[in-house]
Every structure is written in C-alpha cells, then in structure tokens.
Amino acid sequence: MGKLTYHLSASLDGYIADRDGNFDFSQPDEEVHAFVNDLQRDVGTYLFGRNMYEVMSVWETWDTSAEPAVVQDFARIWHGADKVVYSTTLAAASTARTRIEKTFDPEAVRKLKAGTESGIGIGGPILASAALQAGLVDECSLFVCPYVVGGGRKYLPDGLNLRLQLLEEHTFGSGTVYLRYRVLP
Numbered sequence: 001m002g003k004l005t006y007h008l009s010a011s012l013d014g015y016i017a018d019r020d021g022n023f024d025f026s027q028p029d030e031e032v033h034a035f036v037n038d039l040q041r042d043v044g045t046y047l048f049g050r051n052m053y054e055v056m057s058v059w060e061t062w063d064t065s066a067e068p069a070v071v072q073d074f075a076r077i078w079h080g081a082d083k084v085v086y087s088t089t090l091a092a093a094s095t096a097r098t099r100i101e102k103t104f105d106p107e108a109v110r111k112l113k114a115g116t117e118s119g120i121g122i123g124g125p126i127l128a129s130a131a132l133q134a135g136l137v138d139e140c141s142l143f144v145c146p147y148v149v150g151g152g153r154k155y156l157p158d159g160l161n162l163r164l165q166l167l168e169e170h171t172f173g174s175g176t177v178y179l180r181y182r183v184l185p
Contacts, residue, residue: 002116006128009143010155018149025147029174033070040077044118050087052124060095106134129157146175
C-alpha cells in the first residue's frame with residue numbers, strides 16, 4: 001500500500017507563504033535540496049491543488065542543464081512521477097503525466113493508495129487539509145525555515161485536530177529543521 005505524505009516548508013510561525021504570497025524564505029540550499037530529493041525519490045504520484053501545481057509546473061520546461069546537480073536531480077524526480085491536479089478552473093494540464101480532477105474524491109485516493117507500492121506526495125495546504133480530514137494522510141513532513149513572516153498561507157488550517165508521533169528530526173547548517181510525523185488514528 002502506498003504511503004501518503006504531506007510535505008512542505010514553512011516559516012517558524014507556520015506559514016508556507018507570506019501575506020503577499022512570497023515563499024522565497026523557504027528556498028532550500030543544496031544540503032536541504034539533496035535531502036528533499038532523497039525523500040521524494042519513491043514518489044510515484046503527486047496530488048496537487050491548482051495553486052501548488054502552477055508553482056511546481058516550472059519543473060516541466062525548465063532547462064536545468066546549467067543548474068547544480070541537486071536541481072537536475074529533482075527535475076528527473078518530477079518528470080518521473082504522475083500528477084493529479086484538483087481544480088475546478090483548469091481545463092487541461094500543461095505538464096506530461098498529469099490528469100485534472102474537478103473534485104477531491106477521498107475514495108479514489110484510497111484506491112490509489114491501495115493500488116501502489118510507491119509513495120504518494122500531497123502538496124498544498126487546502127488539498128492536504130481535505131486529505132487530513134478524510135483520514136488519508138499517513139505522514140506530515142515539514143521543513144521549518146528560520147524565518148518569521150507574521151501571516152499568510154498556513155501549513156495547517158485552523159480547526160484541524162490531529163494526534164501526531166514524531167518519527168524523525170534533522171537540523172541543517174542553514175538552521176532549517178526537518179520534522180517527520182506519523183498521523184495517529
């Protein structure tokens with residue numbers, strides 16, 4: 001059975017983007033990027049909301065040949081995975097190996113998990129919130145960046161109640177801290 005992981009970076013005060021939608025504070029250095037790549041290697045399918053998909057779709061056409069090896073590595077990981085985008089406004093996908101779903105169907109995600117041995121990544125707080133509320137998320141993986149942005153888009157929504165078990169932690173030279181939690185029933 002595939003494991004569904006919610007994976008994002010956030011500021012110390014819990015925001016993935018500031019009030020202006022800026023998320024530059026979360027750009028990984030090479031050490032963090034290499035760690036992220038290792039976490040993403042077994043992902044066979046990414047689940048995205050429209051906003052996160054539009055941010056991530058740059059990997060489809062970006063010529064990374066002059067970029068550092070960690071960037072080239074992630075581009076290969078991106079190209080090798082299927083993508084499911086949940087959107088009521090997108091008519092067609094702009095990337096390969098991508099399908100658009102108009103609504104989030106928890107039962108379809110349960111079937112996806114049951115039908116694969118590969119990891120499944122979920123990106124974007126709105127979609128992740130729906131998956132968390134449906135009991136689909138197995139793990140939450142968070143990179144806490146050493147910034148306080150004072151507001152914006154949260155990693156987790158208000159009103160969500162979860163019990164978590166810490167499985168792993170790692171501190172990087174940049175001050176970023178990785179936390180991996182199992183979602184408990």
